[in-house]
Amino acid sequence: MSTLPGLLLEQAKRRGDQIALREKEHGIWQAITWAExxxxxxxxxxxxxxxxxxxxxxVAIIGDNRPEWLIAELAAQAAGALSLGIYQDAVAExxxxxxxxxxxxxxxxxxxxxxxxxxxxxxKLPSLEHIIYYDPRGLFGYEAPGLVxxxxxxxxxxxxxxxxxxxxxxxxxxxxxxxxxxLGPTSGTTSRPKLxxxxxxxxxxxxxxxxxxxxMHPGDEFVSFxxxxxxxxxxxxxSSALSAGFTVNFPEETDTVRADLQEIGPHMMVSPPRIWExxxxxxxxxxxxxxxxxxxxxxxxxxxxxxxARVRFEGRKVPRALALKxxxxxxxxxxxxxxxxxxxxxxxxxxxxxxxxxxxxxxFHALGVNVKQLYGQTxxxxxxxxxxxxxIRFQTVGTPxxxxxxxxxxxxxxxxxGPAVFQGYFRNPxxxxxxxxxxxxxxxxxxxxxxxxxxVVIDRLDDVMLLADGTTFSPQFIExxxxxxxxxxxxxxxxxxQPSVTAIIAIDFDNAGQWSERNQIAYTxxxxxxxxxxxxxxxxxxxxxxxxxxxxxARITRFLLLHKELxxxxxxxxxxxxxxxxxxxxxxxxxIGALYGDSPAVTVExxxxxxxxxxxxxxxxxxxxxVGQ
Numbered sequence: 001m002s003t004l005p006g007l008l009l010e011q012a013k014r015r016g017d018q019i020a021l022r023e024k025e026h027g028i029w030q031a032i033t034w035a036e037x038x039x040x041x042x043x044x045x046x047x048x049x050x051x052x053x054x055x056x057x058x059v060a061i062i063g064d065n066r067p068e069w070l071i072a073e074l075a076a077q078a079a080g081a082l083s084l085g086i087y088q089d090a091v092a093e094x095x096x097x098x099x100x101x102x103x104x105x106x107x108x109x110x111x112x113x114x115x116x117x118x119x120x121x122x123x124k125l126p127s128l129e130h131i132i133y134y135d136p137r138g139l140f141g142y143e144a145p146g147l148v149x150x151x152x153x154x155x156x157x158x159x160x161x162x163x164x165x166x167x168x169x170x171x172x173x174x175x176x177x178x179x180x181x182x183l184g185p186t187s188g189t190t191s192r193p194k195l196x197x198x199x200x201x202x203x204x205x206x207x208x209x210x211x212x213x214x215x216m217h218p219g220d221e222f223v224s225f226x227x228x229x230x231x232x233x234x235x236x237x238x239s240s241a242l243s244a245g246f247t248v249n250f251p252e253e254t255d256t257v258r259a260d261l262q263e264i265g266p267h268m269m270v271s272p273p274r275i276w277e278x279x280x281x282x283x284x285x286x287x288x289x290x291x292x293x294x295x296x297x298x299x300x301x302x303x304x305x306x307x308x309a310r311v312r313f314e315g316r317k318v319p320r321a322l323a324l325k326x327x328x329x330x331x332x333x334x335x336x337x338x339x340x341x342x343x344x345x346x347x348x349x350x351x352x353x354x355x356x357x358x359x360x361x362x363x364f365h366a367l368g369v370n371v372k373q374l375y376g377q378t379x380x381x382x383x384x385x386x387x388x389x390x391x392i393r394f395q396t397v398g399t400p401x402x403x404x405x406x407x408x409x410x411x412x413x414x415x416x417x418g419p420a421v422f423q424g425y426f427r428n429p430x431x432x433x434x435x436x437x438x439x440x441x442x443x444x445x446x447x448x449x450x451x452x453x454x455x456v457v458i459d460r461l462d463d464v465m466l467l468a469d470g471t472t473f474s475p476q477f478i479e480x481x482x483x484x485x486x487x488x489x490x491x492x493x494x495x496x497x498q499p500s501v502t503a504i505i506a507i508d509f510d511n512a513g514q515w516s517e518r519n520q521i522a523y524t525x526x527x528x529x530x531x532x533x534x535x536x537x538x539x540x541x542x543x544x545x546x547x548x549x550x551x552x553x554a555r556i557t558r559f560l561l562l563h564k565e566l567x568x569x570x571x572x573x574x575x576x577x578x579x580x581x582x583x584x585x586x587x588x589x590x591x592i593g594a595l596y597g598d599s600p601a602v603t604v605e606x607x608x609x610x611x612x613x614x615x616x617x618x619x620x621x622x623x624x625x626x627v628g629q
Contacts, residue, residue, distance in 0.1 A: 003175045003200040005041065005078035007242040012038035015218060015245060021067045024252035024260055032067055034245075040067075040154065042168040045075035047157030048106060049171075051130055051148075055080030058102040058183065062086040062095065062117075063110025065224045065250050068134040068150055070238065072108040073228075077181050077200070078172050081106075084183040084195065085229030087575040088114070089568065094575075096121040097192055101427060102183055103127040108150070112138035119144055177201040183426050184231050184378040187353070187574045195426040196378045205419040206381035207239035209401045213386055214348045220246035220267040221345075225257045230576055232270050232352050232374075235382035261342025269346055272353035273360070273480070274577045276371065279341060280363050281486035285511050289518075301333035305366030313365075313392060334367050343369050350374045352383070353576050355457060357480030358394035365392070373397040375457060379441050380404070381420040385455050396454035406455060413461050414447045415440040463581055465496035471553040473501070475581070478550060485542040486511045487535075490566045490573070492584050493556070494592055500557040502595040504588060505539060506530075506566050512538070527606075527620055530561040536625055543627055556627055558595045562588075563604060563620045591622070600624055 002010065011020070016035035023030050032040075053059070059076035061069055061083060073083040084102050086095055088110070095117055099107065105127055109115045115133050122128060122144075133139060134150035161168065181203060183195040224237040237248050246267075251260040287298050308326045311318050318326070338344045349364065352374035364371040372387035375397035384406055387398035400406045404418035421441050424432035435442050446458040458464055459474040466472055475493035482491040482505065489508040495501035509526050512535060516523055523529040539561060547555040566572040572584055585592060594602035601621050608616055 002204065003077070003172065003177055003179075004181055004203065004238065004242055005045075005074050005172045005175070007204070008034075008038050008041060008074055009169065009172065011242060011245050018218065018245075019247050020241075021070065021248050021250070022264075023067055023250040024256070027252070029249075029263075037067075037071070040071050041074045041078060042161060043154040043157035044071055044150070045078040045157060045171070046160040046168060047153035047155070048075060048081075048130075048132075049079050050156045050160055051106070051153065053079055053081055053106060057081045057106070058084055058104040060084045060086055060099050060102065060104040060107040061228075062090070062107065062114050063088055063134070064254070065226075065228055065233075065237075066110065066134065067250065068108070068110075069228050070248070072132075073182075073238065076106075077175070078168065080171065080175060080179070082180050082183050082197075085185065085227075085234070087185075087227050087229045089227075090117075090575065091569055092117045092120045094193075096124055098185055098195065099125055099128070101195060106130045106132065108132045108134070111135035112142075115139060115142070115147070175200065177204070180423060182234065184234070184422075185229055186378050187576055187578055194428055194431055197423040197426050198378075198381050199423055202381045202420050202422060203234070203239040204243060205403070206235065206383055207243040209403050209420070210235075210240065210383060210386070211244060212402050213388060214268075216240060216244040216246055216268060218245035220244070221249060221264050222246055222268050223249045223251065223257070223261055223264050223266045223342075225251050225254070225260075226271060226275070227575065230272075230353070231376075231378040231382045232272070232350075236268065236270050239381070258342060262339065265342070265345040267345055268348045268350070269343070270350040270352060270374070272576050273351055273356040276351055276356060276360050276364065277483050280360050280484065281508060281511055283337065283341075283363075284486040285514060289514075297333055301329035302363075302366050304329040305334055305368065306362060309362065309365035312390070313394075330368065338367055338369060343367075346370065348372060350386075352376065354578055355397075355459075355476055355480060357477075357484055359481060359484040361392075361394045375455065376416075377441070377443060379422040379435065379443075380416055380418070381422070384416045384418070384420070393454055396450065396456050398455065399453050400455070408448055409442075411461070412446045412448070412458075412464075414443045414445045414455070414457065416443065417441065460581075467495055467498070467501070467553050469553050471551065473551070473554040478503075478546065478554065478556070479579070481546045481549065482542070485539070487515060487538055488542065490579065492566075492579055492581065494585070494595070495554070498596060500596075501554055502592070503543070503556050503559040504562055504584070504591060504595075505559055506562045506564070507535065507539070509565065526565065527563040530563060531620075531623060536561060536623060540625055540627060547627065558624055558626050560591060560595065560602070560622050560624045562591075563606065563622055594624060 012034045017033050019031045020034040020037040021032040059081050061072050076083045107118055118131055130146040132148055177200045180197045181200045182198045184198055185193040226233045241248050249264050251257045304325045349369050349371045374383050375385035376383035384404045385397050385400050406416050417440050444461050446461040446464050447456050459476045478493045479491045482488050487508055490506040492504045507530050521534055543556050568575050601623050603619055603621050605617050605619055
């Protein structure tokens with residue numbers, strides 16, 4: 001058993017001149033070989049040691065996906081320190097929480113924006129000594145104790161390496177696979193994020209066991225565009241990449257990801273459900289905007305794809321006539337569409353972090369994209385269960401990966417045990433005792449096994465609701481079906497201990513706006529658009545379709561369109577875009593109460609800030625619609 005920096009040295013020795021990392025700058029892809037990757041990790045690690053970094057210290061990293069992030073992470077681990085990833089869109093208060101808990105001594109920040117956040121909270125972080133930045137734009141003239149550029153630290157390290165060429169490898173040899181490598185922030189759906197301690201062994205075992213299910217090769221390409229603080233991105237860009245030796249690519253900007261995906265043509269992708277849902281919405285809107293003839297071709301091709309996928313998932317051989325139609329559909333519509341989405345070469349398209357709605361699954365398999373559900377948590381280094389090729393069920397998350405034991409307790413809670421299970425929460429023994437019992441990780445998720453060993457995840461154990469008539473239902477299942485509409489951005493369903501099911505829906509502003517423009521409906525703001533009668537009719541029609549596909553007791557009876565988007569900055573979503581149901585139930589208690597009353601509308605107040613700094617409180621009346629009457 002090796003360590004993550006140890007795997008890097010092995011890859012550098014085995015395939016030194018092959019490409020390990022690739023970043024797009026000014027429209028040109030810049031390559032970093034495995035040998036250069038290892039050399040930069042060596043320099044940065046020894047440089048931080050020169051600055052005073054010691055074993056077991058914590059190094060926080062915040063910024064967009066760049067080679068410097070991975071270099072900093074592996075450099076910290078090579079020095080025997082613990083790396084801590086922070087979401088790049090986190091606000092100062094969130095950053096303060098995780099850095100204070102971790103008592104980070106060093107923070108590696110991408111640019112001026114991130115440095116400013118750190119400087120804002122620095123007085124509350126007595127342990128922080130150094131702020132290292134790797135994009136100097138906007139930082140000219142900045143003066144702060146411990147503020148230093150990434151190249152300067154690398155230069156210190158190269159100088160140290162010239163004095164003692166063996167120091168780096170000797171430091172790596174002192175690391176034990178059981179040493180903590182990473183502090184992974186949990187999603188924080190029910191509370192503030194905790195820091196899960198994951199060892200080198202945890203991370204490498206996970207990658208190794210995923211490799212036994214889905215083999216990855218040195219020639220493969222992967223595009224890293226989701227936050228590296230998320231365990232799913234760590235699972236691929238760090239653990240799996242170092243184990244398998246494939247190339248990790250970094251887009252130029254967040255808004256160039258689609259074009260960069262098309263250029264690279266990745267072989268693997270991993271994304272939370274929201275990314276896949278957004279892609280579906282994008283395709284649906286494109287199809288609506290095209291000509292009638294092209295729309296007919298699209299509908300026919302997707303229909304053929306859905307029929308083919310259904311036959312395959314039923315375990316039957318595709319009839320010759322259907323196979324021929326599928327090839328024609330691929331040629332005229334599906335292959336160009338996959339190419340436009342950047343998914344032409346994808347072998348494994350993983351979705352994880354939350355359940356993906358069955359409608360989205362069907363859509364991608366109709367297109368010919370091998371979408372597979374992953375199930376796991378930060379606490380198991382990312383994954384414990386996955387779909388196997390040719391054994392994919394829309395309603396399940398697959399079967400356990402080799403070496404991971406998964407069972408369901410009498411309470412219905414999913415439990416996991418195995419070599420990838422974490423060591424506990426950093427400086428939080430109470431939460432560790434609650435989550436880790438007799439070697440079993442208590443996930444907090446409710447589920448059950450089907451007869452053939454496939455795991456079905458129902459919802460968070462605390463979120464599974466019991467209706468007044470005794471019917472048990474999962475809000476998440478209905479929410480996923482609602483979000484299949486391109487015009488629904490987020491949906492939150494309520495109904496526990498109530499006579500019926502209701503929903504608060506936030507429209508997808510971009511798609512609903514395009515629809516309104518096509519239908520010559522004038523609007524000004526999100527709030528204005530959300531309360532338009534035609535928009536209500538549009539969303540209501542989709543709710544009626546969803547209602548027809550769920551048990552009678554779980555059908556939505558009333559809904560309202562929210563006056564604002566749900567946002568992580570308002571603590572309504574986690575940084576991985578999971579709904580924080582408890583927080584929303586508290587924040588919008590008046591709206592939920594109105595949904596169960598008789599009023600046709602409810603008034604909310606919002607505060608607006610003018611450019612000159614003045615603030616004002618504005619009232620909005622939100623309509624409440626009854627469905628099925």
